Amino acid sequence: MxxxxxxxxxMFEMAxxxxxxxxxxxxxxxxxxxxxxxxxxxxxxxxxxxxxxxxGAFIVPGLIMLTVMTQSISNASFGIxxxxxxxxxxxxxxxxxxxxxxxxxYVGAAATxxxxxxxxxxxxxxxxxxxxxxxxxxxxxxxxxxxxSFALFGFILGIWAGNFEQLQLVPLLIVTPLVFLxxxxxxxxxxxxxxxxxxxxxxxxxLISGFRWSFYGLADVPIVASxxxxxxxxxxxxxxxxxxxxxxxxxxx
Amino acid sequence: MPAVLNIQNxxxxxxxxxxxxxxxxxxxxxxxxxxxxxxxxxGKTTLISTVCGITTPSSGSISVSGHDIAADFRAARRxxxxxxxxxxxxxxEKVINTVRFSRGLFGKPRKxxxxxxxxxxxxxxxxxxxxxxxxxxxxxxxxxIAKALAHEPRLLFLDEPTxxxxxxxxxDMWDIVxxxxxxxxxxxxxxxxxxxxxxxxxxxxxxxxxxxxxVEEKDRLMQQMxxxxxxxxxxxxxxxxxxxxxHHNLQLGADGASLIYVYDTNQERTGITKLLNDVAAAGLTxxxxxxxxxxLEDIFVxxxxxxxx
Ligand SMILES: Nc1ncnc2c1ncn2[C@@H]1O[C@H](COP(=O)(O)OP(=O)(O)O)[C@@H](O)[C@H]1O
Ligand SMILES: [Mg+2]
Numbered sequence: 323m324x325x326x327x328x329x330x331x332x333m334f335e336m337a338x339x340x341x342x343x344x345x346x347x348x349x350x351x352x353x354x355x356x357x358x359x360x361x362x363x364x365x366x367x368x369x370x371x372x373x374x375x376x377x378g379a380f381i382v383p384g385l386i387m388l389t390v391m392t393q394s395i396s397n398a399s400f401g402i403x404x405x406x407x408x409x410x411x412x413x414x415x416x417x418x419x420x421x422x423x424x425x426x427x428y429v430g431a432a433a434t435x436x437x438x439x440x441x442x443x444x445x446x447x448x449x450x451x452x453x454x455x456x457x458x459x460x461x462x463x464x465x466x467x468x469x470x471s472f473a474l475f476g477f478i479l480g481i482w483a484g485n486f487e488q489l490q491l492v493p494l495l496i497v498t499p500l501v502f503l504x505x506x507x508x509x510x511x512x513x514x515x516x517x518x519x520x521x522x523x524x525x526x527x528x529l530i531s532g533f534r535w536s537f538y539g540l541a542d543v544p545i546v547a548s549x550x551x552x553x554x555x556x557x558x559x560x561x562x563x564x565x566x567x568x569x570x571x572x573x574x575x
Numbered sequence: 576m577p578a579v580l581n582i583q584n585x586x587x588x589x590x591x592x593x594x595x596x597x598x599x600x601x602x603x604x605x606x607x608x609x610x611x612x613x614x615x616x617x618g619k620t621t622l623i624s625t626v627c628g629i630t631t632p633s634s635g636s637i638s639v640s641g642h643d644i645a646a647d648f649r650a651a652r653r654x655x656x657x658x659x660x661x662x663x664x665x666x667x668e669k670v671i672n673t674v675r676f677s678r679g680l681f682g683k684p685r686k687x688x689x690x691x692x693x694x695x696x697x698x699x700x701x702x703x704x705x706x707x708x709x710x711x712x713x714x715x716x717x718x719x720i721a722k723a724l725a726h727e728p729r730l731l732f733l734d735e736p737t738x739x740x741x742x743x744x745x746x747d748m749w750d751i752v753x754x755x756x757x758x759x760x761x762x763x764x765x766x767x768x769x770x771x772x773x774x775x776x777x778x779x780x781x782x783x784x785x786x787x788x789x790v791e792e793k794d795r796l797m798q799q800m801x802x803x804x805x806x807x808x809x810x811x812x813x814x815x816x817x818x819x820x821x822h823h824n825l826q827l828g829a830d831g832a833s834l835i836y837v838y839d840t841n842q843e844r845t846g847i848t849k850l851l852n853d854v855a856a857a858g859l860t861x862x863x864x865x866x867x868x869x870x871l872e873d874i875f876v877x878x879x880x881x882x883x884x
Pocket of ligand 1: 575590591593613614616618621622
């Protein structure tokens with residue numbers, strides 16, 4: 323392993339993040355605050371509690387997941403797509419690094435950024451609602467696994483994308499709907515039975531449920547199912563990355 | 576001298592089936608400056624990209640200081656620096672950081688003295704804290720060179736380093752190349768300017784349509800270039816060269832209306848005076864005298880045209 327190279331890629335990508343630090347933080351903090359005002363304040367005042375948890379507190383894990391998933395994907399996909407677009411990828415391809423090292427550098431940086439933002443939202447949330455974290459270690463585990471697996475997914479997306487439209491299409495058409503319908507703002511048990519069954523095919527439901535369990539001990543699906551879901555998703559992404567590594571798909575002509 | 580780059584039977588076909596390189600054999604010696612000369616689309620960039628690992632060869636073998644570029648890619652690539660033809664740089668990063676990044680990417684530990692030295696040599700030191708996008712085109716090209724040198728490579732590829740560059744920067748570029756050669760770095764540059772090859776190369780290779788047509792010491796090419804042709808046009812026409820002129824080693828021109836004499840401008844005595852005297856003595860009447868120089872350009876054009884036919 324060329325750790326010096328991995329470090330160089332990681333730091334270079336993080337520098338991009340720190341250059342736009344204010345922007346990187348202000349936007350998620352602002353949107354989270356807006357969610358609290360709209361959902362927690364306006365709607366929450368009519369819902370009051372779900373399974374003994376105030377509505378404001380109930381949506382916190384979902385909000386964090388929502389942001390962390392979309393940030394991981396956009397950071398990682400943009401991170402690798404940008405060098406392809408401006409041509410600086412020549413340097414990665416001619417360097418004494420293998421694909422795995424490139425993946426660790428880019429995905430590691432994208433996941434770190436998303437994790438940062440997730441933590442910022444968590445801290446912001448404490449200002450708005452009264453809440454506690456029942457299983458902190460599980461919470462961190464879920465958060466990190468989600469950041470890493472979605473960053474991997476974003477990396478694959480960035481390798482695949484041939485233009486900016488494609489880069490935005492998948493998050494817009496697939497990820498955002500799945501995340502919004504994944505139980506960020508409601509409990510699956512509040513849905514009509516047919517929609518409850520359909521929701522079971524949405525992988526995001528398992529992640530949000532597991533993450534919420536780590537806060538309040540409440541879950542829509544068994545915690546084991548949540549863990550299996552994230553492991554499965556991670557496994558698929560790793561397999562695809564491995565295949566890209568073997569074939570050089572969309573990287574080397 | 577051992578070959579620092581050894582290319583054997585290299586063939587490269589792109590995914591659309593286009594054969595950009597056909598059976599390339601090329602050995603580059605340690606410490607030399609090699610100019611790869613060829614028109615646009617000849618395959619120069621493809622050849623460099625394949626050696627550097629940006630494109631994959633269809634068949635054949637390439638090794639750098641004995642390290643196969645596929646089996647032993649880390650050792651091979653550590654020795655190589657690449658300055659690409661197109662300017663491609665992260666626009667928002669500071670100059671010094673992109674150069675540091677390159678060094679790290681090639682697995683070398685951070686060493687600020689090396690980076691400082693490179694930036695100073697390339698007149699970039701004053702610009703080190705500028706964002707790349709604030710630099711002029713020429714400065715950006717220098718940044719590309721700095722990045723390629725950051726890991727102290729032994730073999731440097733410069734893909735059309737002076738294309739679209741002003742005269743001053745071109746001279747600077749040649750000085751930089753000469754400097755690197757003094758440090759023992761082997762340099763392979765591509766160009767379609769013949770004068771560039773003449774100015775700085777030790778050896779010249781001519782490539783066209785994916786094939787290497789000629790590899791020659793530049794000095795030997797210059798010698799050929801130093802040859803001049805004198806055409807003595809006559810009023811009448813001859814059937815054969817008069818016996819009195821036999822020792823001049825002449826050729827009869829078209830229709831026997833001229834005599835052609837090849838001489839070497841590098842020689843002290845060209846023999847022209849004697850020839851013209853002898854021509855007059857033989858009773859021939861001169862109509863006109865024309866001289867022609869065969870340049871590297873002529874050789875190049877002829878080669879490429881023959882190849883196209
Ligand atoms: N990615 C590619 N796919 C198909 N053909 C290509 C590709 N890149 C270059 N070529 C073709 O290969 C030939 C050689 O190109 P190149 O190596 O860039 O030439 P040069 O650098 O000598 O100008 C050209 O005819 C070009 O059109
Ligand atoms: Mg080229």
